[in-house]
Amino acid sequence: xxxxxxxxxxxxxxxxxxxxxxxxxxxxxxxxxxxxxxxxxxxxxxxxxxxxxxxxxxxxxxxxxxxxxxxxxxxxxxxxxxxxxxxxxxxxxxxxxxxxxxxxxxxxxxxxxxxxxxxxxxxxxxxxxxxxxxxxxxxxxxxxxxxxxxxxxxxxxxxxxxxxxxxxxxxxxxxxxxxxxxxxxxxxxxxxxxxxxxxxxxxxxxxxxxxxxxxxxxxxxxxxxxxxxxxxxxxxxxxxxxxxxxxxxxxxxxxxxxxxxxxxxxxxxxxxxxxxxx
Numbered sequence: 373x374x375x376x377x378x379x380x381x382x383x384x385x386x387x388x389x390x391x392x393x394x395x396x397x398x399x400x401x402x403x404x405x406x407x408x409x410x411x412x413x414x415x416x417x418x419x420x421x422x423x424x425x426x427x428x429x430x431x432x433x434x435x436x437x438x439x440x441x442x443x444x445x446x447x448x449x450x451x452x453x454x455x456x457x458x459x460x461x462x463x464x465x466x467x468x469x470x471x472x473x474x475x476x477x478x479x480x481x482x483x484x485x486x487x488x489x490x491x492x493x494x495x496x497x498x499x500x501x502x503x504x505x506x507x508x509x510x511x512x513x514x515x516x517x518x519x520x521x522x523x524x525x526x527x528x529x530x531x532x533x534x535x536x537x538x539x540x541x542x543x544x545x546x547x548x549x550x551x552x553x554x555x556x557x558x559x560x561x562x563x564x565x566x567x568x569x570x571x572x573x574x575x576x577x578x579x580x581x582x583x584x585x586x587x588x589x590x591x592x593x594x595x596x597x598x599x600x601x602x603x604x605x606x607x608x609x610x611x612x613x614x615x616x617x618x619x620x621x622x623x624x625x626x627x628x629x630x631x632x633x634x635x636x637x638x639x640x641x642x643x644x645x646x647x648x649x650x
Contacts, residue, residue, distance in 0.1 A: 411650050413437045418644035430455035443500050451492040459483045490516040506532050522555045528568045544572040552593055564593040580607040598622045611648035
């Protein structure tokens, strides 16, 4: 008997074939009048630092590049996130007593650790067979060795729907099936079939303020992964904006993304500088 994921893959294939081959929407395709074609690119930079007994620092960078043509839309996303911490601990002698200097001040030792060094790259081409419906392919790679991930790759194909007013004002949803290959720093390589759901929502609240919500989730495998982000952007001048962002990633199981003490959750609130290149 075929697995549930394989049955889902067959069903998705039939839906795609029916949508492309049996629908008259392909012949009736028209580009939305208020949708500009061409290139669109943004870069974001963020930083965080705390000081005290435990000093922490984090930097993040992200690049989004997309191209919109007649029937095609291509999207490339690159992310970099690195965080480290420095802890000062009191030095102890062989008897467990504090070591002090000539003034009686305890001596401390500096311990540094890197908790995350994430590098992520995603490519997603889309082919629109109507003004709102499209077929897509998705390929991404995620590397974060301090977190135990030598590499995690995802390959997915499916169907999506996009309702837009402009390039920066839209709602989209996509579902698909594919495979994830997970290679840990220590342990065996795993590869399995997964399902995929992607959601995007971006809306202008005013001429200078916009709201954005995103969700990417693959499921059905032992190494399932979900990533969500909510952000509010305020355009201060020309192509420059300040973005207030909350992002959370969840590994393998159902957890509360607001509980940052959960081992399966990595979450961060950040302030980012966003610049539109073109």
